[in-house]
Amino acid sequence: MNEPAYEPISARLKLLAHPERLRILDALRREAECVCHLEALLDKPQPYVSQQLRLLRDAGLLADEKRGQNVFYRLADPAVRLWLEALLGPAAGPLDAMERHKRSIQCHCPKCEPASELAAAT
Numbered sequence: 773m774n775e776p777a778y779e780p781i782s783a784r785l786k787l788l789a790h791p792e793r794l795r796i797l798d799a800l801r802r803e804a805e806c807v808c809h810l811e812a813l814l815d816k817p818q819p820y821v822s823q824q825l826r827l828l829r830d831a832g833l834l835a836d837e838k839r840g841q842n843v844f845y846r847l848a849d850p851a852v853r854l855w856l857e858a859l860l861g862p863a864a865g866p867l868d869a870m871e872r873h874k875r876s877i878q879c880h881c882p883k884c885e886p887a888s889e890l891a892a893a894t
Contacts (some may be wrong), residue, residue: 775808784831787833792816792830793827794859794860795814795823796813796824797833797847797856798856798860798863799835800845801847801856801857801863802863804837804844804846805844806839806842806843806882806883807843807845808842808881810845812824825845828830829845829848832849833848833849833852834846834847834848837840838883841881
């Protein structure tokens with residue numbers, strides 16, 4: 773009988789034990805987000821958010837994709853979604869802090885640009 777891979781599982785659980793990283797993963801189980809939206813969610817500066825994202829990406833939990841000037845992150849490992857559901861329950865609707873930021877005229881990421889143009893026109 774094969775033993776589970778305790779070391780890699782333990783390393784991933786350590787990453788999940790950090791509240792800010794857990795919030796990031798919770799947000800990303802809804803949909804891919806750019807760094808600016810995650811900054812708004814955490815209310816933390818970009819270098820701090822990028823450090824947390826790098827740790828999660830290096831562990832294989834996240835994947836990133838550059839779109840123009842912005843980097844979008846998404847869950848890379850389907851098992852993470854199952855872990856989050858077991859820990860936090862089913863994903864609810866959008867997170868308030870990110871929704872406010874997305875409606876903000878200051879966000880110029882590809883997801884928000886059409887909303888920014890619409891808000892500026894009114």
